[in-house]
Amino acid sequence: MSDCIQILTSDWKDYELLDSGYGQKLERFGQQVVIRGETKAWWGPSLGKEHWDRACAIHQNDAKWRFLKKDCAQEWILGYKNLKLSAKFFNTSKHLGVFPEQSPNWDWMSRQISHQKHRQLSVLSLFGYTGVASLVAANAGASVTHIDASKPAITWAKNNQNLSQFNDKPIRWILDDAKKFISREIKRGRKYDAIIMDPPSFGHGPTGEIWKIEKDLLSLLNDCKKILSENPAFIIITLYALDASSIMIRNLLSEFMKDFKGTTEIGELAVRHSSSNKLLPLSLFGRWSGCGHIP
Secondary structure, three states, rough: OOOEEEEOOOOOOOOEEEEEEOOOEEEEEEEEEEEEEOOOOOOOOOHHHHHOOOOEEEEEEOOOOEOOOOOOOEEEEEEOOOEEEEEOEEEEOOOOOOHHHHHHHHHHHHHHHOOOOOOOOEEEOOOOOOOEEEEEEEHHEEEEEEEEOOOHHHHHHHHHHHHHOOOOOOEEEEEEEHHHHHHHHHHOOOEEEEEEEEOOOOOEOOOOOOOEEHHHHHHHHHHHOOOOOOOOEEEEEEOOOOOOOHHHHHHHHHHHOOOOOEEEEEEEEEEEEOOOOEEEEEEEEEEEEEEOOOO
């Protein structure tokens, strides 16, 4: 296991971080430019007001979206390799349906799956949101079980599957609480070769279950260990908590995968500004591979 903490950056043509500063970020999703609040943008912006004035919508803190231009589309399509993904505004959230900083993990996961063409991997995607990671995994050749506690997110994910014309891909979309689903899978004796988890810091299940990452993540990992196959391929964990550390993820993965031989990587997922050399750190990641390093 390496002590190196990596910084991975997104390289996605349909997304661009134009600028950030003073608690905001200026981004391009496809053809639309938006401003969103960003607690990690402590510095000042690099671009002038005329660049920020290009935004068609703005979302700050817990406020609703405010539209600045009449021609601002409410829903539009983004392309990621051979995926088609729906982006849209929700008044209840600043998120638009994709987390661009996750693209290095999508690419890494795709390589892990493609490297094991001799078997079809069974992948479990927990807290799967709008299904991008699930679609990437299925497209690479895996059989995927996608879990999310939000009905709108599951509907969104299915729509992304239709847009991508991936209806023939083996994906199970399941509306459920992650902890309860894992408990039932243990009883059923179901096994998975790989697990992806992108847990929120705080959340609710479909019937009111409360999730707190500092309280529930360790017990979830302990249960996940009971549904791992005898020859696991990979594990990916990402965290967005401000008070977390990638070293914490390494410690969790070391304990979680201590019975298996493999390699662990940890670090930060960041986005590079197109207007400067600055990086905007957005989340922490840890990933374990039973295949070793795959370029």
